[in-house]
Amino acid sequence: MSFPVLSTIVFAPLAGALVIACLPAARKEAIRWVAAVAAGVSFALSLWLVFAYNQAAGGVQFVENVPWFPSFGVSYHLGADGISVVMLLLTGIVGFTGVFVSWGIEERVKEFFITLLALMFAVSGVFASFDLLLLFIFFEFAVLPKFVLISVWGSTKKEYAAMKLALYLVLGSAFTLLGILSLYFVAGIHSMDLIQLANHPFTHGQQLWLFALVFLGFAVQVPVWPLHSWLPDAHVAAPSAGSMMLAGVVMKLGAYGILRVALTLFPQGAVYWAPVVAVLAVINVLYAAFVAMGQKDLKYLIANSSISHMGYAVLGIAALTLSGLSGAVLQMFAHGIMAALLFALVGMTYDRTHTRQIAEMGGLARVLPVIATAFVIAGLASVGLPGTASFWSEFLVFVGSFGIFRVLAILAIFCIVITAYYILKAVQRVYFGPIRVEKFQKLHDARWSDWVALSIIIVFIVGVGAYPSLLTDLIQTGLAPIMARLPESATAATAFGAGWLAWLGGAR
Secondary structure (H helix, E strand, O other): OOOOHHHHHHHHHHHHHHHHHHOOOOOHHHHHHHHHHHHHHHHHHHHHHHHHOOOOOOOOEEEEEEEEEHHHOEEEEEEEOHHHHHHHHHHHHHHHHHHHHOOOOOOOHHHHHHHHHHHHHHHHHHHHEOEHHHHHHHHHHOHHHHHHHHHHHOOOOHHHHHHHHHHHHHHHHHHHHHHHHHHHHOOOOOOOEHHHHHOOOOOHHHHHHHHHHHHHHHHOOOOOOOOOOHHHHHHHHOOHHHHHHHHHHHHHHHHHHHHHHHHHHOHHHHHHHHHHHHHHHHHHHHHHHHHHHOOOEHHHHHHHHHHHHHHHHHHHHHHOOHHHHHHHHHHHHHHHHHHHHHHHHHHHHHHHHOOOEHHHOOOHHHOOHHHHHHHHHHHHHHHOOOOOHHHHHHHHHHHHHHOOOHHHHHHHHHHHHHHHHHHHHHHHHHHOOOOOOHHHHHOOOOOHHHHHHHHHHHHHHHHHHHOOHHHHHHHHHHHHHHHHHOOHHHHHHHHHHHHHHHHHHHOO
């Protein structure tokens, strides 16, 4: 029997949480290192998957399939295709660095790291599951640690933000569960295996309404306008590592669910609803960007920016082209690490200045040069500067969607200017110019644990920016079965972006 690498990636954080639960609360340093080792195992193995995955063979690899509830067609079915590998890598990066960003937490240290590792466990399970009910169980389990992180270690209306998050996500889950039950009782399918479900001959009518149900359920988690209002409050209330996981990974669960379930199982429904999805995506991009422009709180600005950037991923999905879908998945990864870095830096700045009000800060680069430099890099990645991972993801989304939704793509491209305005303005007002408050003269720059987190994330931002085919080649192998199932009328447009992807892959 081969080594169960996926189960190890998924359960290593949970094992770490159980070990921490057995340690005395007073042993804070030991608790931190156990959390780092547990998250590090998942991170290291997810990075190994990137190189171990056989791209020539493609398909679902590293499969673990054990019957769980055979009478209901449910099994413990884990696997990884190109999309899953990239998302597991994202989870490993954000979870591992989140532990080091949280190194200085002193309140309920034991409970905090148990909760953080539990969230990492649940999210990894979603990305590795190829049984629909198992995926849904992991998806639902992730709500609890998110709620606890915000309500216990949060700030700024933390109880309100936690309750709002839970209500919105449970509402979305209700639609997703309704779609799953419809598969079982209405469509008469007695299997939850995603690979088998993808080959089931759903009628055209079934595809239309099932796609709408499942999309709506997962859209809450993206979040797609107008179901987005829970996210800014949750971000602002969450502790730094909570915001990192929320923006870096949890938001990606919704887009991943749309790809893995809604689009894969109901391709005709995807084609039918694509114009509506594209319009909602561009509203996301523009509306959240304009809201970000008016923010006075730095964390609210980054939160709304995250909603805007996820609109690009949804637009790429709506295009249903190879380049658009590739850009969507790469955007999920690129935005995940970039947003995690931004929220980590906002937390580091707040820990030292005890304010998030942009107008109250200024000149912090003089005393926090490492944090300021990292924020500039993250800001440039947010703008999509060439040489960063975000450049390639946005470029592929624009190439893939321009030939399908030309006006919408132009509006989305225009938003780059808005993003540049509010990000660069925030960088200038917070980190440059004169120091406005005398006590800020004595601030201490990044600690060793901050260095670890910042260095790892920046390496991936720049590394993928310099060598994008490391991930785009993987992503394409995962997209191949999806593209093969799309109606011919939808796949005809893929030639528009195929040349760009071929060049990108050949730029090695």
